[in-house]
Amino acid sequence: MEETVVKAIQDFYPDDFAWCYGCGRLNEDGHHLRTGWQGENTVTIYTPEKKYMGIPGFIYGGMIASIIDCHGTGSAALALHRKNGHEIGDGTELPRFVTASLNVDFLKPTPQDVPLKAIGTIEEIHPKRWKIHTEVYANDTLCARGEVVAVVMPSTFLK
Amino acid sequence: MEETVVKAIQDFYPDDFAWCYGCGRLNEDGHHLRTGWQGENTVTIYTPEKKYMGIPGFIYGGMIASIIDCHGTGSAALALHRKNGHEIGDGTELPRFVTASLNVDFLKPTPQDVPLKAIGTIEEIHPKRWKIHTEVYANDTLCARGEVVAVVMPSTFLK
Numbered sequence: 650m651e652e653t654v655v656k657a658i659q660d661f662y663p664d665d666f667a668w669c670y671g672c673g674r675l676n677e678d679g680h681h682l683r684t685g686w687q688g689e690n691t692v693t694i695y696t697p698e699k700k701y702m703g704i705p706g707f708i709y710g711g712m713i714a715s716i717i718d719c720h721g722t723g724s725a726a727l728a729l730h731r732k733n734g735h736e737i738g739d740g741t742e743l744p745r746f747v748t749a750s751l752n753v754d755f756l757k758p759t760p761q762d763v764p765l766k767a768i769g770t771i772e773e774i775h776p777k778r779w780k781i782h783t784e785v786y787a788n789d790t791l792c793a794r795g796e797v798v799a800v801v802m803p804s805t806f807l808k
Numbered sequence: 809m810e811e812t813v814v815k816a817i818q819d820f821y822p823d824d825f826a827w828c829y830g831c832g833r834l835n836e837d838g839h840h841l842r843t844g845w846q847g848e849n850t851v852t853i854y855t856p857e858k859k860y861m862g863i864p865g866f867i868y869g870g871m872i873a874s875i876i877d878c879h880g881t882g883s884a885a886l887a888l889h890r891k892n893g894h895e896i897g898d899g900t901e902l903p904r905f906v907t908a909s910l911n912v913d914f915l916k917p918t919p920q921d922v923p924l925k926a927i928g929t930i931e932e933i934h935p936k937r938w939k940i941h942t943e944v945y946a947n948d949t950l951c952a953r954g955e956v957v958a959v960v961m962p963s964t965f966l967k
Contacts, residue, residue: 670860670868678859700837701829704965709829710877710907715870748869751912758965806863806917 651764654694657683658723658730661737666745671719682716684723684769685737691724691769691781699761708759713793716767717753717783721797722746724769725779729801732773746779746799747806759785759792777801810923811853816842817882817889820896825904830878841875843882843928844896850883850928850940858920867918872952875926876912876942880956881905883928884938888960891932905938905958906965918944918951936960 659672659682670679684693695716703709725746727737735741759765765787772780778800785793818831818841829838843852854875862868884905886896894900918924924946931939937959944952 666863668864669862671862671870676859676861700835702832702835703828703830704825705827709874710910711830711870711874714873714877714910714912715868718869718873748914750914751869751873751910753873753910755907755909 652694652766654683654685654692656737657685658727658737658743659683661743662745663743669719671715672723680715680719682719682723684720684727686727687768691720691727691771693720693723693767693769694764695767696764697761702761703758706761708761708765710753710755713755713759713785714751714753714795716765716785717793717795718748718751718797720767720769720783721751721781721795722748722799724771724781724783725797725799728771728773728779745802747802749778749798749800752796754794755792756794757790757792760787763787765792774798811925813842813844813851813853815896816844817886817896817902818842820902821904822902828878830874831882839874839878841878841882843879843886845886846927850879850886850930852879852882852926852928853923854926855923856920861920862917865920867920867924869912869914872914872918872944873910873912873954875924875944876952876954877907877910877956879926879928879942880910880940880954881907881958883930883940883942884956884958887930887932887938904961906961908937908957908959911955913953914951915953916949916951919946922946924951933957
């Protein structure tokens, strides 16, 4: 049986922030990445469609970067929300993060047609600035390692 | 008039390596990123489709990462090919690179519906290992800065 994220933060983003090609539930064409808690870690599980290949049989780099990026901002939002004493789905407003920086180390070619599992470890480096260390596995093989610095979206961001 | 890359390395990759969602000319669904010389720099120019949004009006992070990534491997191949005394389209076999690491600093929200221009500066750090420093502009605004370490694709890569 395939492992899935039951309760994902992206299911609860306000509609205005649910259009991201990576993780927006309202973007018809996108990946619909979904990120939730697994103990003290965060996880995103996703099997990319065939077209997202680099060379046949392997995932292209931009897809891995996208997973690590959206997994990172989602993880930061999960963490700050929990720190504020809330859980997703309790009706309180969610914080929303943007990515300041993204680093990816490609360790092994990432195979197609298997679920990829991103596992995040969260580090608070400032109340509005969080770092997420992520490992991306294909089955039991560690294929990529990444780091995202996510910052609380400024209220002026959309202006 | 819109600026375009006239002669791109991706136009000359062997068919087996022309399927990347980011830069493969044979991938029907992908971005078809194209990278060529502009003096001593390399450039990739691309206007992402509407669906590749982060929030409405702005490009999603994975798209920027994908541009910097494919622009990086293409730039490295251009540089090594030139170092070897060749130019693209002269009938000689092209080197092909894979990404070892990718770093992106997101400096400003990247607007949709304008051509993005990635400008690369190439640094040889080893005969088989090249670093590409890239700046991504939307019109005259520097929106993201990135760095790719690209390595010559090992002959065992596909095995």
